[in-house]
Amino acid sequence: MGRLLRVLVIFLFVLSAAALVLGAMLFMKRELLKGRTQQLERHVIAVTEAFLEDKPAEKAENVFLGRDIEDCTPTVVENPKLSTFWDAYKQRLEKQDLDKMNVSSRRKELMTCYKLDPLKTHWLTGEPLIERDEFGVRKTEGPGTMRDLLAEITTKAGVQHQILNETRQQLKDLREETIKTIEELNGRKKELRLRLAEIVRLKKEIEDLKETIRQLEKKIADLEEQKCALEEKVAEQEKKIKGLEEQVIEHKAQIEELKREIKRLKEIDPSKVSIEGMVYRFEPGPKGKVAAVNPNWNFVVLELSDEFLREIAQYKGPVAPEPDLMITRAGEEEEEFIAKVKLNQIKKTRKLGIADILTDWQQKQIQTGDIVAF
16 A cells, blocks of 8 residues: 555656656747737837828829820820820829738737627626637637738728739839830930931031021122113113214204205206216225114114215215215124124214115114224
8 A cells, every 4th residue: 555655656756847848848838829919019100100001092183194195296186185195194003101900909809819798798807708709719810809800901901002003003004104105205206316416417418508698698699780780871871872873863854955956956957966976986995883783763873984074084075975885793703794884974073974774785683893995
C-alpha cells in the first residue's frame, strides 16, 4: 500500500511538472498571440487611417475645353468640331487628401471577437454577456464586432482598389490622348515650319519687289522729267513748224501770184519768158538733210548745204528753180532710197528749204536726219 501510494505521489508529481511545463508553454503562446493581435490592431489602424479613404470623392462637372479636331482649311470656322474625350473623364479621381477612415475611435470593436448583448449582463461583474444564436454558438459578426469592422475595412479597400483601377485606366486614356495630341502637334509644327519658311521667302520676294518698285518709280520720275522736257521741245518744234507752215502758205500765195504774173507776161510777149525751156544744172551729190517732216501737209523742211545754195544762186530769173531731190538714208553697205521731193521754196538767210513730197516715188516714211541728194 505504501508502495502504491508512493508510486501515485511520484506520478502526480510528474503530471504536475508536465502541467507546469505545458502551462508555461501555453503562457508563452498566449503572449505571442496577444503580441500578434496587438501588432495587427496597431497596423490595421495605421494603414486605414493613413491610406484608406472614408468615402469616395463627389462627382464634378467637366468644364474642360475639347481638342479641336476640325480639318485645317483657309475657311474660318466659328464653331469647329471638338473631341469628346472629356465627356467620359472622371474629374473626381483628381481630388486628393480626402478624409481617411477613423479606426482609433472604434478600437474597442477591433478588439471584440464576439458580439455582446447589451441587454444581458453578468450577475457578478455587470459586463455584457456574449450573444449566442439559436444553437448556443457564440456570434462573431454583427455591429460592434471585429469581423464587422474588418468587413467594412475590406469593402472600403475594395472601393479604393476600384478607384485605383479607374485612375490607372484614366491614365492610360490620358496617355493615348496625349500621344494623339503630340503626334498632331508634331505634324502641325512640321507644317508650320514649312509655312514659316515660305513666309520668309515671300517676305524676301516682297522686299525685292518693293525695291524694284522704288527703282521703277525713280525711273518713272526721271522719264516724267524727260517727258516734260521733250514735250517742251515738241511744243517748240510745233511752234516752229507752225511758223514754217505759215511761211509755206505765204510762199505758195507768192508762187501763185508769180505764176499769174508769168501767164500775164506770156500773153503780152511769149518770147520774153520761157520757163519750160530753162534747164537747171546741179552737181550730183548730197545737198543737205531733212530738218522736219509734216506728213499731214505732205511736205518736208530741208536744211540745205552752202554749196547747194551757191548753185541755186547762179540762176537768175523771175522764178527760183524747183529741182526734184532724192531722200536717202545711210545703210550698212549703201544708201537706201526713201522718197523724192520737189523743192518749191528757199529761205537763204536760214539755209532752209521747203519741198513737197512726191508720193508716187515714196518708198518709206521720211525721217528727220535723212540725206537730201541730187
